[in-house]
Amino acid sequence: MITSLRDAVAELVHDGDTLALEGFTHLIPHAAGHEIIRQQRRNLHVVRMTPDMVYDQLIGAGCVTKLTFSWGGNPGVGSLQRFRDAVENQWPHPLEIEEHSHAGMATRYAAGAAGLPFGMLRGYVGTDLPKHTTTIKTVQCPFTGEVLAAVPAINPDVGIIHAQRADRSGNVQIWGLLGVQKEAVLASTRSIVTVEEIVDELPAVPGAIVLPAWVVSAVCHVPGGAHPSFAMGFSVRDNAFYKAWDAISKDRDAFTTWIDKHVVGTADFAEYRESVGF
Amino acid sequence: MAEYTTDELMIVNAARQLGALAAAGKSRCFVGIGLPSTAANLARRLYPVEPVLIYESGCIGSKPTRLPLSIGDGELAETSDAVVSVPEIFAYWLQAGRVDIGFLSGAQLDRYANINSTVIGSYESPKTRLPGAGGAPEIAASAGAVMVIMRQSARAFVERCDFRTSFGYGGGKGDRERFGLRGGGPKWVITDLALMEPDPDTCELVVVALHPGITRDQVVAATGWAVRFADDLETTAEPTSGELDTLRRLQPA
Numbered sequence: 001m002i003t004s005l006r007d008a009v010a011e012l013v014h015d016g017d018t019l020a021l022e023g024f025t026h027l028i029p030h031a032a033g034h035e036i037i038r039q040q041r042r043n044l045h046v047v048r049m050t051p052d053m054v055y056d057q058l059i060g061a062g063c064v065t066k067l068t069f070s071w072g073g074n075p076g077v078g079s080l081q082r083f084r085d086a087v088e089n090q091w092p093h094p095l096e097i098e099e100h101s102h103a104g105m106a107t108r109y110a111a112g113a114a115g116l117p118f119g120m121l122r123g124y125v126g127t128d129l130p131k132h133t134t135t136i137k138t139v140q141c142p143f144t145g146e147v148l149a150a151v152p153a154i155n156p157d158v159g160i161i162h163a164q165r166a167d168r169s170g171n172v173q174i175w176g177l178l179g180v181q182k183e184a185v186l187a188s189t190r191s192i193v194t195v196e197e198i199v200d201e202l203p204a205v206p207g208a209i210v211l212p213a214w215v216v217s218a219v220c221h222v223p224g225g226a227h228p229s230f231a232m233g234f235s236v237r238d239n240a241f242y243k244a245w246d247a248i249s250k251d252r253d254a255f256t257t258w259i260d261k262h263v264v265g266t267a268d269f270a271e272y273r274e275s276v277g278f
Numbered sequence: 279m280a281e282y283t284t285d286e287l288m289i290v291n292a293a294r295q296l297g298a299l300a301a302a303g304k305s306r307c308f309v310g311i312g313l314p315s316t317a318a319n320l321a322r323r324l325y326p327v328e329p330v331l332i333y334e335s336g337c338i339g340s341k342p343t344r345l346p347l348s349i350g351d352g353e354l355a356e357t358s359d360a361v362v363s364v365p366e367i368f369a370y371w372l373q374a375g376r377v378d379i380g381f382l383s384g385a386q387l388d389r390y391a392n393i394n395s396t397v398i399g400s401y402e403s404p405k406t407r408l409p410g411a412g413g414a415p416e417i418a419a420s421a422g423a424v425m426v427i428m429r430q431s432a433r434a435f436v437e438r439c440d441f442r443t444s445f446g447y448g449g450g451k452g453d454r455e456r457f458g459l460r461g462g463g464p465k466w467v468i469t470d471l472a473l474m475e476p477d478p479d480t481c482e483l484v485v486v487a488l489h490p491g492i493t494r495d496q497v498v499a500a501t502g503w504a505v506r507f508a509d510d511l512e513t514t515a516e517p518t519s520g521e522l523d524t525l526r527r528l529q530p531a
Contacts, residue, residue: 024335024336024350024364025335025348025349025350025351026335026350026352026355049364050412069410070410070411070412071409071410071411071412071413072407072409072410073409073410075311075348075349075350076311076312076347076348079407079408079409080409083407084406084407087404087407088403088404088405088406088407099396099410099411100411101411101412101413101414101415101416102334102364102368102411102412102413102416103368103369103372103373103413103415103416106364106365106368106369107365107368107369109365110365110369121368121369121373121416122373122416122419122420122460123373123415123416123419124415125415125419125445125457125458125459126419126442126445126448126453126454126457126459127411127415127442127443127444127445128396128401128441128442128443129396129411129415129443132401146458147458176352176355176361177335177336177337177350177355177361178336178361178362178363178364179335179336179363179364180363180364180365182363183363183365207361229350230352232352232355232356236352237347237348237350237351237352239347239348242348
């Protein structure tokens with residue numbers, strides 16, 4: 001249950017898996033993404049509403065063959081350079097994409113968490129997305145006759161999130177911007193949660209949710225593990241790091257040098273923190 | 279006369295519109311980061327009826343003291359009336375029709391305010407891969423009305439979008455109704471040169487006002503279709519020093 005991130009990834013993440021490392025600007029599991037790069041997982045199908053820096057790193061490091069997503073950018077900064085290079089120039093290899101809207105992806109996660117085969121929404125109407133994405137279809141309401149968009153459930157092999165804290169039994173507490181953290185874990189067959197701290201007893205926090213230990217496969221104590229994303233109550237978003245990523249990621253050699261030095265060349269997230277200095 | 283940037287000009291014009299809408303009972307704004315968030319936060323400080331700021335990260339009724347840099351800044355959650363999950367913000371709030379005003383922008387916009395934020399070139403082998411849809415398709419479909427804020431150029435204001443990421447008026451009047459869209463669609467396009475609004479009879483965007491010092495020729499040159507001008511073409515009021523001072527005090531965190 002409570003284990004090192006290295007052991008959790010070694011045991012739970014396999015080549016060819018479908019993974020969701022989720023976080024809607026908050027609680028993004030960067031440390032877990034780095035460990036997947038270190039352990040050289042390949043042929044992954046990665047799912048995320050807002051693939052940003054950590055997905056850019058996974059794509060550029062050659063771990064990913066398919067991306068399912070709804071918005072791929074560096075929030076507040078601009079393009080996601082490694083993602084663009086993969087789509088535009090097939091570097092380091094071709095990237096298959098399955099593209100949705102945020103509302104569609106959220107619906108897919110909720111259906112996955114609910115154990116339903118699909119979810120529905122008023123969505124995609126009049127757009128070009130259904131022409132290119134085969135997982136957007138329609139369904140007719142049996143009560144009103146209204147035609148709605150239907151999207152299949154997302155059920156990743158492994159759901160991976162960062163959270164604020166867990167207790168020693170592995171019950172996980174999350175607050176602030178909740179994103180699809182709960183849905184990503186409940187929709188997945190296996191799950192890994194990295195946390196800021198492990199405590200004897202979870203204190204009450206306004207608006208917090210708890211994922212019971214029995215829906216989580218592994219809890220790993222990784223302070224700062226969302227950086228440069230953040231964990232409300234523990235850290236703030238490192239906006240300067242997001243801005244700096246643009247220049248690092250724009251150039252293939254600069255990117256590779258950075259990944260080799262700070263991720264592949266470090267033993268774990270604690271060493272990575274020293275290496276990049278935060 | 280006060281000095282101002284074109285961003286400040288667009289923000290002030292958007293804020294004025296939001297102030298008027300809030301006074302008329304249309305106060306709930308689904309805001310993206312960047313110019314819309316800045317405009318909505320400016321309107322909160324300038325007008326007696328404050329817009330209600332809703333962010334797709336799940337924040338409802340945010341009252342940030344500083345401008346957020348991302349929709350996930352902690353400040354937004356800490357100052358909100360409510361924080362909900364992402365499935366909930368899209369399903370219970372946007373889709374259910376609880377948003378009065380949505381904001382959109384993109385790389386390309388056509389004369390019927392359809393917008394592309396997905397690719398330049400073909401989808402299969404794009405010249406430029408853009409971030410993609412995000413919340414845009416359902417904001418365009420479900421918000422009571424949509425405000426577009428976008429820099430105007432012939433490269434961006436095009437005869438035909440390479441990809442339709444969000445639906446404005448499709449091919450013209452009646453298309454929204456044919457598709458069963460519940461929201462009202464784009465009502466205002468605010469650019470660095472002009473204000474445009476859909477013609478009530480055709481839904482084609484028409485220039486209704488020029489910003490101070492901007493000529494018709496400049497707008498024509500910066501539009502990829504044969505753009506039309508309203509008969510009673512107006513000039514927008516210069517940003518006042520009061521508006522600009524308030525805006526400049528809203529520095530990013």
